[in-house]
Amino acid sequence: MTLRAELEVRRERFRLDLSLSVAPGEVVALLGPNGAGKTTALRALAGLVPLTGGRLTVADAVWDEPPGVFVPPEQRQVGVVFQDYLLFQHLSALENVAFGLRARGLRRAQARAHAADRLERVGLAEHAHATARTLSGGQAQRVALARALATDPQLLLLDEPLAALDAGTRMQVRADLSRHLRDYRGHTVVVTHDPLDAMVLADRLVILEQGTVVQQGAPAEIARRPRSDYVADLMGLNLFRGTADGTGVEIDNGGHLTVATPATGRVFLAFPPTAVSLHLQQPTGSPRNSWPVTVGGLEHHANLTRVRLDGAPPVLADITSAAVADLRIQPDMRVWAAVKATEIHVYPA
Protein backbone atom coordinates (compact mmCIF):
# COMPACT_ATOMS: atom_id res chain seq x y z
CA MET A 1 0.00 0.00 0.00
CA THR A 2 3.06 2.21 -0.06
CA LEU A 3 3.70 5.00 -2.52
CA ARG A 4 7.02 4.49 -4.24
CA ALA A 5 8.43 7.12 -6.51
CA GLU A 6 11.59 7.46 -8.55
CA LEU A 7 10.89 10.87 -9.97
CA GLU A 8 13.02 12.00 -12.84
CA VAL A 9 12.08 15.19 -14.64
CA ARG A 10 14.57 16.76 -17.02
CA ARG A 11 14.22 20.21 -18.39
CA GLU A 12 16.58 22.70 -19.87
CA ARG A 13 19.10 23.58 -17.18
CA PHE A 14 17.17 21.67 -14.52
CA ARG A 15 16.99 18.09 -13.47
CA LEU A 16 14.87 16.59 -10.70
CA ASP A 17 16.02 13.22 -9.46
CA LEU A 18 14.12 12.25 -6.36
CA SER A 19 13.55 8.90 -4.74
CA LEU A 20 10.65 8.89 -2.34
CA SER A 21 8.52 6.39 -0.51
CA VAL A 22 5.53 7.23 1.64
CA ALA A 23 3.71 4.74 3.87
CA PRO A 24 -0.08 4.95 4.32
CA GLY A 25 -0.91 7.51 6.97
CA GLU A 26 2.56 8.99 6.79
CA VAL A 27 3.16 12.68 6.19
CA VAL A 28 6.36 13.48 4.30
CA ALA A 29 7.54 17.05 3.89
CA LEU A 30 9.65 18.10 0.93
CA LEU A 31 11.71 20.97 2.26
CA GLY A 32 14.11 23.02 0.23
CA PRO A 33 15.04 26.46 -1.06
CA ASN A 34 13.29 28.11 -4.01
CA GLY A 35 14.12 26.37 -7.26
CA ALA A 36 15.07 23.10 -5.58
CA GLY A 37 12.39 21.25 -7.52
CA LYS A 38 9.83 20.76 -4.74
CA THR A 39 6.88 21.99 -6.76
CA THR A 40 8.01 20.07 -9.83
CA ALA A 41 8.09 16.92 -7.70
CA LEU A 42 4.59 17.62 -6.44
CA ARG A 43 3.29 18.28 -9.95
CA ALA A 44 4.88 15.05 -11.13
CA LEU A 45 3.11 13.15 -8.34
CA ALA A 46 -0.21 14.79 -9.30
CA GLY A 47 0.30 13.99 -12.99
CA LEU A 48 0.48 17.65 -14.05
CA VAL A 49 4.05 17.07 -15.25
CA PRO A 50 4.90 13.73 -16.86
CA LEU A 51 8.05 11.98 -15.72
CA THR A 52 10.91 11.79 -18.18
CA GLY A 53 12.34 8.80 -16.35
CA GLY A 54 11.79 6.62 -13.31
CA ARG A 55 8.55 5.21 -12.02
CA LEU A 56 5.65 6.11 -9.75
CA THR A 57 3.49 3.49 -8.11
CA VAL A 58 0.78 3.79 -5.48
CA ALA A 59 -0.18 0.52 -3.83
CA ASP A 60 -0.06 -1.85 -6.82
CA ALA A 61 -1.05 0.66 -9.47
CA VAL A 62 1.55 2.17 -11.77
CA TRP A 63 0.74 5.86 -12.28
CA ASP A 64 3.69 6.88 -14.37
CA GLU A 65 6.45 4.91 -15.99
CA PRO A 66 7.78 6.44 -19.18
CA PRO A 67 7.62 5.77 -21.98
CA GLY A 68 4.75 3.31 -21.69
CA VAL A 69 2.48 4.31 -18.82
CA PHE A 70 1.02 7.67 -17.91
CA VAL A 71 -2.18 7.97 -15.91
CA PRO A 72 -3.56 11.51 -16.45
CA PRO A 73 -4.33 13.56 -13.31
CA GLU A 74 -8.09 13.16 -13.61
CA GLN A 75 -7.71 9.38 -13.36
CA ARG A 76 -5.40 9.43 -10.34
CA GLN A 77 -6.82 9.15 -6.85
CA VAL A 78 -5.17 12.36 -5.79
CA GLY A 79 -6.13 15.51 -3.90
CA VAL A 80 -4.11 18.69 -4.18
CA VAL A 81 -4.14 21.80 -1.99
CA PHE A 82 -2.50 24.41 -4.19
CA GLN A 83 -0.36 27.25 -2.95
CA ASP A 84 -2.99 29.94 -3.41
CA TYR A 85 -5.74 27.31 -3.11
CA LEU A 86 -7.19 27.94 -6.61
CA LEU A 87 -10.76 27.78 -5.40
CA PHE A 88 -13.15 28.23 -8.31
CA GLN A 89 -14.12 31.85 -7.87
CA HIS A 90 -17.56 31.61 -9.44
CA LEU A 91 -18.67 28.77 -7.16
CA SER A 92 -19.67 28.71 -3.51
CA ALA A 93 -17.58 26.95 -0.87
CA LEU A 94 -19.99 24.03 -0.99
CA GLU A 95 -19.88 23.77 -4.79
CA ASN A 96 -16.09 23.89 -4.69
CA VAL A 97 -16.00 20.95 -2.30
CA ALA A 98 -18.65 19.09 -4.31
CA PHE A 99 -16.81 19.70 -7.62
CA GLY A 100 -14.66 16.57 -7.53
CA LEU A 101 -17.64 14.38 -6.62
CA ARG A 102 -19.75 15.85 -9.42
CA ALA A 103 -16.86 15.41 -11.84
CA ARG A 104 -16.77 11.74 -10.88
CA GLY A 105 -20.43 11.43 -11.76
CA LEU A 106 -22.09 11.61 -8.33
CA ARG A 107 -25.60 13.09 -8.38
CA ARG A 108 -25.93 16.68 -7.34
CA ALA A 109 -27.88 16.05 -4.12
CA GLN A 110 -25.51 13.33 -2.96
CA ALA A 111 -22.44 15.37 -3.84
CA ARG A 112 -23.78 18.36 -1.95
CA ALA A 113 -24.65 16.33 1.13
CA HIS A 114 -21.18 14.80 1.17
CA ALA A 115 -19.57 18.20 0.62
CA ALA A 116 -21.61 19.75 3.43
CA ASP A 117 -20.34 17.01 5.71
CA ARG A 118 -16.75 17.74 4.66
CA LEU A 119 -17.20 21.46 5.29
CA GLU A 120 -18.61 20.75 8.72
CA ARG A 121 -15.54 18.70 9.57
CA VAL A 122 -13.30 21.67 8.85
CA GLY A 123 -15.66 23.91 10.82
CA LEU A 124 -17.08 25.88 7.90
CA ALA A 125 -20.68 24.66 7.81
CA GLU A 126 -22.03 28.20 8.14
CA HIS A 127 -19.94 29.44 5.20
CA ALA A 128 -21.14 26.75 2.79
CA HIS A 129 -22.97 29.19 0.55
CA ALA A 130 -20.40 31.98 0.59
CA THR A 131 -18.72 32.46 -2.79
CA ALA A 132 -15.05 31.57 -2.83
CA ARG A 133 -13.88 35.15 -3.28
CA THR A 134 -15.53 36.33 -0.06
CA LEU A 135 -13.71 33.81 2.15
CA SER A 136 -10.78 34.86 4.33
CA GLY A 137 -7.35 33.28 3.78
CA GLY A 138 -7.76 30.79 6.60
CA GLN A 139 -11.26 29.81 5.47
CA ALA A 140 -10.14 29.42 1.86
CA GLN A 141 -7.34 27.13 3.03
CA ARG A 142 -9.81 24.93 4.88
CA VAL A 143 -12.18 24.83 1.90
CA ALA A 144 -9.22 23.84 -0.30
CA LEU A 145 -8.38 21.02 2.13
CA ALA A 146 -12.00 19.86 2.28
CA ARG A 147 -12.16 19.94 -1.54
CA ALA A 148 -8.96 17.92 -1.89
CA LEU A 149 -10.15 15.32 0.63
CA ALA A 150 -13.75 15.11 -0.59
CA THR A 151 -13.00 12.43 -3.18
CA ASP A 152 -11.15 10.24 -0.63
CA PRO A 153 -7.85 10.34 -2.52
CA GLN A 154 -5.06 7.84 -1.95
CA LEU A 155 -2.52 10.62 -2.17
CA LEU A 156 -2.86 14.08 -0.67
CA LEU A 157 -0.49 16.78 -1.93
CA LEU A 158 -0.09 20.18 -0.30
CA ASP A 159 1.93 22.93 -1.96
CA GLU A 160 3.05 25.53 0.58
CA PRO A 161 -0.30 25.18 2.37
CA LEU A 162 0.39 27.98 4.86
CA ALA A 163 2.49 30.38 2.79
CA ALA A 164 -0.44 32.60 1.78
CA LEU A 165 -1.57 33.23 5.37
CA ASP A 166 -0.59 36.07 7.66
CA ALA A 167 1.28 35.28 10.85
CA GLY A 168 -1.78 35.63 13.07
CA THR A 169 -3.98 33.00 11.41
CA ARG A 170 -1.05 30.84 10.44
CA MET A 171 -0.48 29.30 13.87
CA GLN A 172 -4.13 28.29 14.24
CA VAL A 173 -4.43 26.98 10.69
CA ARG A 174 -1.18 25.03 11.09
CA ALA A 175 -2.52 23.33 14.21
CA ASP A 176 -5.83 22.50 12.50
CA LEU A 177 -4.09 21.21 9.42
CA SER A 178 -1.83 19.04 11.53
CA ARG A 179 -4.90 17.49 13.19
CA HIS A 180 -6.58 16.81 9.83
CA LEU A 181 -3.43 15.22 8.46
CA ARG A 182 -3.25 12.90 11.49
CA ASP A 183 -6.78 11.71 10.74
CA TYR A 184 -6.11 11.09 7.06
CA ARG A 185 -5.34 7.47 6.25
CA GLY A 186 -3.73 7.96 2.84
CA HIS A 187 -0.28 9.15 1.80
CA THR A 188 0.55 12.81 2.31
CA VAL A 189 3.31 14.88 0.72
CA VAL A 190 3.71 18.49 1.85
CA VAL A 191 5.94 20.91 -0.03
CA THR A 192 7.25 23.81 2.01
CA HIS A 193 10.21 26.09 2.47
CA ASP A 194 9.29 26.80 6.08
CA PRO A 195 11.07 24.49 8.54
CA LEU A 196 8.49 25.09 11.25
CA ASP A 197 5.60 24.02 9.00
CA ALA A 198 7.60 20.95 8.03
CA MET A 199 8.45 20.07 11.64
CA VAL A 200 4.88 20.44 12.87
CA LEU A 201 3.12 18.73 9.98
CA ALA A 202 5.44 15.96 8.90
CA ASP A 203 6.57 12.59 10.24
CA ARG A 204 9.58 12.65 7.97
CA LEU A 205 11.48 15.40 6.19
CA VAL A 206 13.09 15.10 2.80
CA ILE A 207 15.48 17.95 2.10
CA LEU A 208 15.78 18.80 -1.55
CA GLU A 209 18.50 20.97 -3.04
CA GLN A 210 19.05 21.51 -6.75
CA GLY A 211 16.77 18.64 -7.66
CA THR A 212 18.29 15.98 -5.43
CA VAL A 213 17.82 14.75 -1.88
CA VAL A 214 20.55 16.00 0.44
CA GLN A 215 19.14 14.58 3.65
CA GLN A 216 16.08 12.81 4.96
CA GLY A 217 14.85 11.58 8.29
CA ALA A 218 12.67 12.36 11.31
CA PRO A 219 12.35 16.09 12.06
CA ALA A 220 14.19 15.76 15.39
CA GLU A 221 17.05 13.91 13.75
CA ILE A 222 17.43 16.53 11.02
CA ALA A 223 17.23 19.36 13.54
CA ARG A 224 20.04 17.76 15.55
CA ARG A 225 22.27 16.55 12.76
CA PRO A 226 22.07 18.78 9.69
CA ARG A 227 24.14 17.64 6.75
CA SER A 228 24.16 20.75 4.58
CA ASP A 229 24.59 24.47 5.10
CA TYR A 230 21.02 25.02 3.93
CA VAL A 231 19.62 22.71 6.61
CA ALA A 232 21.93 24.08 9.31
CA ASP A 233 20.78 27.56 8.37
CA LEU A 234 17.11 26.48 8.55
CA MET A 235 17.62 24.91 11.94
CA GLY A 236 19.67 27.85 13.17
CA LEU A 237 22.85 25.87 13.86
CA ASN A 238 26.54 26.42 13.27
CA LEU A 239 27.74 23.59 11.05
CA PHE A 240 31.31 22.65 10.11
CA ARG A 241 32.89 19.84 8.16
CA GLY A 242 36.24 18.57 9.33
CA THR A 243 38.57 15.66 9.90
CA ALA A 244 38.63 14.20 13.40
CA ASP A 245 41.46 12.47 15.14
CA GLY A 246 40.31 11.60 18.67
CA THR A 247 38.91 14.69 20.36
CA GLY A 248 40.65 17.12 18.01
CA VAL A 249 38.93 18.16 14.77
CA GLU A 250 40.65 20.04 11.95
CA ILE A 251 37.99 22.26 10.34
CA ASP A 252 37.95 22.25 6.51
CA ASN A 253 37.88 26.00 6.02
CA GLY A 254 40.38 26.79 8.78
CA GLY A 255 40.59 26.40 12.54
CA HIS A 256 40.68 23.61 15.08
CA LEU A 257 38.03 22.58 17.62
CA THR A 258 38.17 20.20 20.56
CA VAL A 259 35.14 17.96 21.09
CA ALA A 260 34.07 15.80 24.03
CA THR A 261 33.27 12.61 22.11
CA PRO A 262 36.25 11.13 20.29
CA ALA A 263 35.81 10.37 16.60
CA THR A 264 37.95 9.60 13.57
CA GLY A 265 37.76 10.52 9.92
CA ARG A 266 35.33 12.87 8.21
CA VAL A 267 32.81 14.42 10.60
CA PHE A 268 30.22 17.14 10.92
CA LEU A 269 30.30 19.44 13.94
CA ALA A 270 27.12 21.23 14.94
CA PHE A 271 26.30 23.55 17.81
CA PRO A 272 23.71 26.23 18.45
CA PRO A 273 24.68 29.92 18.36
CA THR A 274 23.62 30.14 22.02
CA ALA A 275 26.57 27.86 22.90
CA VAL A 276 29.01 30.52 21.74
CA SER A 277 30.19 33.10 24.28
CA LEU A 278 32.23 36.24 23.58
CA HIS A 279 35.16 37.60 25.61
CA LEU A 280 37.43 40.63 25.40
CA GLN A 281 40.48 38.58 26.52
CA GLN A 282 41.32 35.00 25.71
CA PRO A 283 39.31 32.92 28.22
CA THR A 284 41.14 30.29 30.33
CA GLY A 285 40.15 27.23 32.34
CA SER A 286 37.70 24.33 31.58
CA PRO A 287 38.00 22.46 28.25
CA ARG A 288 37.00 25.40 26.09
CA ASN A 289 37.60 26.15 22.49
CA SER A 290 38.52 29.75 21.98
CA TRP A 291 39.75 31.64 18.97
CA PRO A 292 40.08 35.25 17.88
CA VAL A 293 37.31 36.64 15.68
CA THR A 294 36.17 39.92 14.17
CA VAL A 295 32.59 41.11 14.64
CA GLY A 296 30.98 41.14 11.18
CA GLY A 297 27.44 42.18 11.95
CA LEU A 298 24.72 42.38 14.59
CA GLU A 299 21.04 41.54 14.35
CA HIS A 300 18.51 41.84 17.17
CA HIS A 301 15.98 39.07 17.77
CA ALA A 302 13.64 39.60 20.73
CA ASN A 303 15.91 39.46 23.78
CA LEU A 304 18.90 37.94 22.00
CA THR A 305 21.38 39.48 19.60
CA ARG A 306 22.82 37.38 16.80
CA VAL A 307 26.45 38.26 16.12
CA ARG A 308 28.14 37.20 12.92
CA LEU A 309 31.82 36.56 13.64
CA ASP A 310 34.56 36.23 11.01
CA GLY A 311 37.55 34.09 11.93
CA ALA A 312 38.86 30.57 11.66
CA PRO A 313 36.26 29.19 11.70
CA PRO A 314 33.59 31.88 11.16
CA VAL A 315 30.68 31.39 13.55
CA LEU A 316 27.29 32.75 14.64
CA ALA A 317 26.76 33.65 18.29
CA ASP A 318 23.54 34.47 20.13
CA ILE A 319 24.25 36.60 23.16
CA THR A 320 22.00 38.60 25.46
CA SER A 321 21.48 42.28 24.87
CA ALA A 322 23.01 42.84 28.29
CA ALA A 323 26.22 41.14 27.16
CA VAL A 324 26.25 43.28 24.00
CA ALA A 325 26.09 46.36 26.20
CA ASP A 326 28.68 45.10 28.73
CA LEU A 327 31.20 44.21 26.03
CA ARG A 328 30.29 47.21 23.87
CA ILE A 329 30.14 44.92 20.86
CA GLN A 330 30.26 46.74 17.54
CA PRO A 331 31.20 45.83 13.97
CA ASP A 332 34.91 45.31 13.18
CA MET A 333 35.73 44.83 16.88
CA ARG A 334 38.27 42.10 17.72
CA VAL A 335 36.99 39.63 20.36
CA TRP A 336 37.44 36.00 21.42
CA ALA A 337 34.77 33.38 20.71
CA ALA A 338 34.50 30.40 23.06
CA VAL A 339 32.53 27.13 22.87
CA LYS A 340 32.53 24.31 25.40
CA ALA A 341 33.64 20.98 23.94
CA THR A 342 30.56 19.32 25.44
CA GLU A 343 28.25 21.65 23.50
CA ILE A 344 29.56 20.44 20.14
CA HIS A 345 27.65 17.64 18.48
CA VAL A 346 29.91 15.34 16.42
CA TYR A 347 28.62 12.90 13.81
CA PRO A 348 30.11 11.14 10.80
CA ALA A 349 30.00 12.98 7.50
Add this chain to the structure above:
Amino acid sequence: MLVLPALCALAFLVTPLIGLLVRTPWASLSDRLFSAEVGTALRLSLICATCATAICLVLGIPLAWLLARAQLPGRGVIRALVTVPLVLPPVVGGVALLLVFGRRGLLGQYLYDWFGVSLPFTTPGVVVAEAFVAMPFLVISVEGALRSTDTRYEEAAATLGASPWYTFRRVTLPAIAPGVIAGGVLCWARALGEFGATITFAGNFPGRTTTMPLAVYLALETDPDAAIVLSLVLLLVSVAVLVSLRERWIRGAV
Protein backbone atom coordinates in the same frame (compact mmCIF):
# COMPACT_ATOMS: atom_id res chain seq x y z
CA MET B 1 -2.37 72.69 -32.82
CA LEU B 2 -4.15 69.43 -32.22
CA VAL B 3 -7.49 70.76 -31.01
CA LEU B 4 -8.75 72.00 -34.38
CA PRO B 5 -8.20 68.78 -36.36
CA ALA B 6 -9.56 66.83 -33.42
CA LEU B 7 -12.75 68.87 -33.44
CA CYS B 8 -12.97 68.41 -37.21
CA ALA B 9 -12.66 64.68 -36.81
CA LEU B 10 -15.33 64.63 -34.14
CA ALA B 11 -17.66 66.72 -36.26
CA PHE B 12 -16.97 64.48 -39.24
CA LEU B 13 -17.96 61.43 -37.26
CA VAL B 14 -21.00 62.93 -35.56
CA THR B 15 -22.54 65.17 -38.21
CA PRO B 16 -23.89 62.36 -40.44
CA LEU B 17 -25.65 60.90 -37.45
CA ILE B 18 -27.16 64.26 -36.60
CA GLY B 19 -28.19 64.63 -40.23
CA LEU B 20 -29.95 61.31 -39.98
CA LEU B 21 -31.85 62.46 -36.90
CA VAL B 22 -32.70 65.86 -38.45
CA ARG B 23 -34.15 64.32 -41.60
CA THR B 24 -36.09 61.65 -39.77
CA PRO B 25 -39.81 61.97 -40.62
CA TRP B 26 -40.86 61.95 -36.96
CA ALA B 27 -44.53 62.50 -37.77
CA SER B 28 -44.92 59.33 -39.81
CA LEU B 29 -42.26 57.46 -37.86
CA SER B 30 -44.47 55.01 -36.01
CA ASP B 31 -46.47 54.16 -39.16
CA ARG B 32 -43.36 53.41 -41.14
CA LEU B 33 -41.70 51.62 -38.25
CA PHE B 34 -44.56 49.18 -37.99
CA SER B 35 -45.17 48.81 -41.71
CA ALA B 36 -45.04 45.36 -43.23
CA GLU B 37 -41.77 45.84 -45.17
CA VAL B 38 -39.86 47.20 -42.21
CA GLY B 39 -41.29 44.46 -40.00
CA THR B 40 -40.29 41.73 -42.43
CA ALA B 41 -36.79 43.09 -42.95
CA LEU B 42 -36.28 43.62 -39.24
CA ARG B 43 -37.49 40.15 -38.33
CA LEU B 44 -35.35 38.53 -41.03
CA SER B 45 -32.33 40.54 -39.86
CA LEU B 46 -32.76 39.55 -36.24
CA ILE B 47 -33.29 35.88 -37.05
CA CYS B 48 -30.35 35.68 -39.45
CA ALA B 49 -27.97 37.61 -37.19
CA THR B 50 -28.93 35.44 -34.22
CA CYS B 51 -28.49 32.21 -36.19
CA ALA B 52 -25.15 33.42 -37.53
CA THR B 53 -24.04 34.28 -33.99
CA ALA B 54 -25.10 30.84 -32.77
CA ILE B 55 -23.02 29.21 -35.52
CA CYS B 56 -20.08 31.45 -34.66
CA LEU B 57 -20.35 30.50 -30.97
CA VAL B 58 -20.55 26.78 -31.64
CA LEU B 59 -17.65 26.75 -34.10
CA GLY B 60 -15.71 29.82 -32.99
CA ILE B 61 -15.20 28.98 -29.31
CA PRO B 62 -13.47 25.67 -30.09
CA LEU B 63 -11.34 27.44 -32.71
CA ALA B 64 -10.39 30.12 -30.18
CA TRP B 65 -9.54 27.39 -27.67
CA LEU B 66 -7.32 25.69 -30.22
CA LEU B 67 -5.51 28.95 -30.99
CA ALA B 68 -5.05 29.82 -27.32
CA ARG B 69 -4.19 26.45 -25.82
CA ALA B 70 -3.12 23.78 -28.28
CA GLN B 71 0.49 23.24 -29.26
CA LEU B 72 -0.12 24.19 -32.87
CA PRO B 73 2.56 24.42 -35.49
CA GLY B 74 2.04 27.58 -37.54
CA ARG B 75 -0.33 29.14 -35.04
CA GLY B 76 0.47 32.59 -36.38
CA VAL B 77 -0.54 31.60 -39.89
CA ILE B 78 -3.80 30.10 -38.66
CA ARG B 79 -4.60 33.23 -36.67
CA ALA B 80 -3.89 35.37 -39.72
CA LEU B 81 -6.24 33.19 -41.78
CA VAL B 82 -8.95 33.56 -39.15
CA THR B 83 -8.73 37.33 -39.34
CA VAL B 84 -8.86 37.50 -43.12
CA PRO B 85 -12.66 38.05 -43.25
CA LEU B 86 -12.06 41.02 -40.94
CA VAL B 87 -10.04 42.92 -43.53
CA LEU B 88 -11.43 41.35 -46.69
CA PRO B 89 -13.93 43.56 -48.55
CA PRO B 90 -17.27 41.84 -47.80
CA VAL B 91 -18.13 41.77 -51.51
CA VAL B 92 -15.05 39.66 -52.12
CA GLY B 93 -16.19 37.39 -49.31
CA GLY B 94 -19.54 37.04 -51.03
CA VAL B 95 -17.90 36.19 -54.34
CA ALA B 96 -15.69 33.64 -52.62
CA LEU B 97 -18.70 32.07 -50.92
CA LEU B 98 -20.48 31.85 -54.28
CA LEU B 99 -17.48 30.07 -55.79
CA VAL B 100 -17.50 27.51 -53.00
CA PHE B 101 -21.19 27.11 -52.12
CA GLY B 102 -22.73 28.11 -55.46
CA ARG B 103 -24.64 25.42 -57.31
CA ARG B 104 -21.58 24.70 -59.39
CA GLY B 105 -19.15 25.62 -56.62
CA LEU B 106 -16.42 23.52 -55.08
CA LEU B 107 -18.64 22.18 -52.31
CA GLY B 108 -21.97 23.51 -53.53
CA GLN B 109 -22.24 21.04 -56.40
CA TYR B 110 -22.04 18.11 -54.01
CA LEU B 111 -24.42 19.74 -51.55
CA TYR B 112 -26.89 20.12 -54.41
CA ASP B 113 -26.32 16.72 -56.05
CA TRP B 114 -26.43 14.72 -52.83
CA PHE B 115 -28.79 16.62 -50.57
CA GLY B 116 -30.60 18.94 -52.95
CA VAL B 117 -29.38 21.86 -50.87
CA SER B 118 -28.55 25.14 -52.51
CA LEU B 119 -27.41 28.00 -50.32
CA PRO B 120 -27.09 31.03 -52.61
CA PHE B 121 -30.07 33.38 -52.73
CA THR B 122 -31.76 31.72 -49.74
CA THR B 123 -32.25 32.69 -46.10
CA PRO B 124 -29.68 30.08 -44.92
CA GLY B 125 -27.36 31.72 -47.45
CA VAL B 126 -27.77 35.00 -45.57
CA VAL B 127 -26.83 33.23 -42.35
CA VAL B 128 -23.73 31.72 -43.98
CA ALA B 129 -22.62 35.07 -45.38
CA GLU B 130 -23.10 36.78 -42.03
CA ALA B 131 -21.33 34.04 -40.09
CA PHE B 132 -18.39 34.21 -42.50
CA VAL B 133 -17.95 37.92 -41.94
CA ALA B 134 -18.68 37.99 -38.21
CA MET B 135 -16.78 34.92 -36.96
CA PRO B 136 -13.38 36.66 -36.52
CA PHE B 137 -14.88 39.09 -34.00
CA LEU B 138 -15.92 36.21 -31.79
CA VAL B 139 -12.74 34.18 -32.22
CA ILE B 140 -10.44 37.09 -31.43
CA SER B 141 -12.44 38.12 -28.38
CA VAL B 142 -12.68 34.59 -26.96
CA GLU B 143 -9.05 33.81 -27.67
CA GLY B 144 -8.04 36.94 -25.78
CA ALA B 145 -10.22 35.90 -22.85
CA LEU B 146 -8.72 32.40 -22.87
CA ARG B 147 -5.20 33.75 -22.89
CA SER B 148 -5.84 35.93 -19.88
CA THR B 149 -7.28 33.11 -17.74
CA ASP B 150 -5.13 31.28 -15.23
CA THR B 151 -4.68 27.73 -16.54
CA ARG B 152 -3.85 26.50 -13.06
CA TYR B 153 -7.58 26.42 -12.32
CA GLU B 154 -7.93 23.88 -15.11
CA GLU B 155 -5.12 21.86 -13.53
CA ALA B 156 -6.90 22.03 -10.19
CA ALA B 157 -10.04 20.69 -11.87
CA ALA B 158 -8.06 17.84 -13.44
CA THR B 159 -6.67 16.79 -10.05
CA LEU B 160 -10.26 16.69 -8.79
CA GLY B 161 -11.08 14.11 -11.42
CA ALA B 162 -12.67 16.37 -14.02
CA SER B 163 -12.36 15.28 -17.64
CA PRO B 164 -11.13 17.92 -20.09
CA TRP B 165 -14.69 18.45 -21.35
CA TYR B 166 -16.12 18.75 -17.82
CA THR B 167 -13.32 21.17 -16.94
CA PHE B 168 -14.07 23.23 -20.02
CA ARG B 169 -17.77 23.47 -19.19
CA ARG B 170 -17.53 24.10 -15.44
CA VAL B 171 -14.24 25.99 -15.08
CA THR B 172 -13.01 27.48 -18.35
CA LEU B 173 -16.31 28.65 -19.80
CA PRO B 174 -17.46 30.52 -16.67
CA ALA B 175 -14.05 32.16 -16.48
CA ILE B 176 -14.19 33.43 -20.06
CA ALA B 177 -17.92 34.23 -20.01
CA PRO B 178 -17.39 38.02 -20.19
CA GLY B 179 -15.18 37.58 -23.25
CA VAL B 180 -17.67 35.22 -24.87
CA ILE B 181 -20.54 37.64 -24.26
CA ALA B 182 -18.56 40.61 -25.57
CA GLY B 183 -17.46 38.63 -28.62
CA GLY B 184 -20.99 37.34 -29.17
CA VAL B 185 -22.49 40.82 -29.06
CA LEU B 186 -19.90 42.24 -31.45
CA CYS B 187 -20.39 39.26 -33.72
CA TRP B 188 -24.16 39.76 -33.66
CA ALA B 189 -23.85 43.48 -34.38
CA ARG B 190 -21.52 42.81 -37.28
CA ALA B 191 -23.87 40.17 -38.66
CA LEU B 192 -26.83 42.51 -38.31
CA GLY B 193 -25.09 45.20 -40.34
CA GLU B 194 -23.71 42.85 -42.98
CA PHE B 195 -24.35 44.08 -46.54
CA GLY B 196 -21.68 43.28 -49.11
CA ALA B 197 -21.30 39.54 -48.68
CA THR B 198 -25.04 39.10 -48.18
CA ILE B 199 -26.12 40.91 -51.34
CA THR B 200 -23.44 39.11 -53.36
CA PHE B 201 -24.07 35.63 -52.04
CA ALA B 202 -27.75 35.75 -51.11
CA GLY B 203 -29.06 38.44 -53.39
CA ASN B 204 -31.91 40.78 -52.54
CA PHE B 205 -35.26 39.01 -52.34
CA PRO B 206 -37.75 40.69 -49.99
CA GLY B 207 -38.94 38.33 -47.29
CA ARG B 208 -36.14 35.84 -47.93
CA THR B 209 -32.82 37.63 -48.12
CA THR B 210 -33.59 41.32 -47.76
CA THR B 211 -32.17 42.15 -44.37
CA MET B 212 -32.25 45.64 -42.88
CA PRO B 213 -29.12 47.00 -44.58
CA LEU B 214 -30.31 45.68 -47.92
CA ALA B 215 -33.73 47.18 -47.32
CA VAL B 216 -32.11 50.55 -46.60
CA TYR B 217 -30.23 50.35 -49.87
CA LEU B 218 -33.37 49.37 -51.80
CA ALA B 219 -35.53 52.01 -50.17
CA LEU B 220 -33.05 54.79 -50.79
CA GLU B 221 -33.97 54.75 -54.49
CA THR B 222 -37.72 54.41 -54.10
CA ASP B 223 -38.67 55.84 -50.72
CA PRO B 224 -35.91 57.87 -49.01
CA ASP B 225 -37.99 58.40 -45.86
CA ALA B 226 -38.29 54.66 -45.36
CA ALA B 227 -34.52 54.37 -45.78
CA ILE B 228 -34.05 56.96 -43.05
CA VAL B 229 -36.37 55.14 -40.67
CA LEU B 230 -34.62 51.83 -41.31
CA SER B 231 -31.26 53.52 -40.79
CA LEU B 232 -32.49 54.97 -37.54
CA VAL B 233 -33.36 51.49 -36.27
CA LEU B 234 -29.90 50.20 -37.16
CA LEU B 235 -28.33 53.23 -35.49
CA LEU B 236 -30.27 52.54 -32.30
CA VAL B 237 -29.11 48.90 -32.33
CA SER B 238 -25.49 50.03 -32.77
CA VAL B 239 -25.77 52.47 -29.90
CA ALA B 240 -27.33 49.79 -27.71
CA VAL B 241 -24.45 47.42 -28.49
CA LEU B 242 -21.93 50.14 -27.77
CA VAL B 243 -23.53 50.95 -24.44
CA SER B 244 -23.66 47.29 -23.41
CA LEU B 245 -19.98 46.87 -24.27
CA ARG B 246 -18.57 50.22 -23.21
CA GLU B 247 -16.65 48.72 -20.31
CA ARG B 248 -14.92 46.08 -22.39
CA TRP B 249 -14.54 47.40 -25.88
CA ILE B 250 -13.77 51.08 -25.43
CA ARG B 251 -11.12 50.43 -22.81
CA GLY B 252 -9.69 47.77 -25.09
CA ALA B 253 -10.01 45.18 -22.38
CA VAL B 254 -11.61 42.47 -24.48
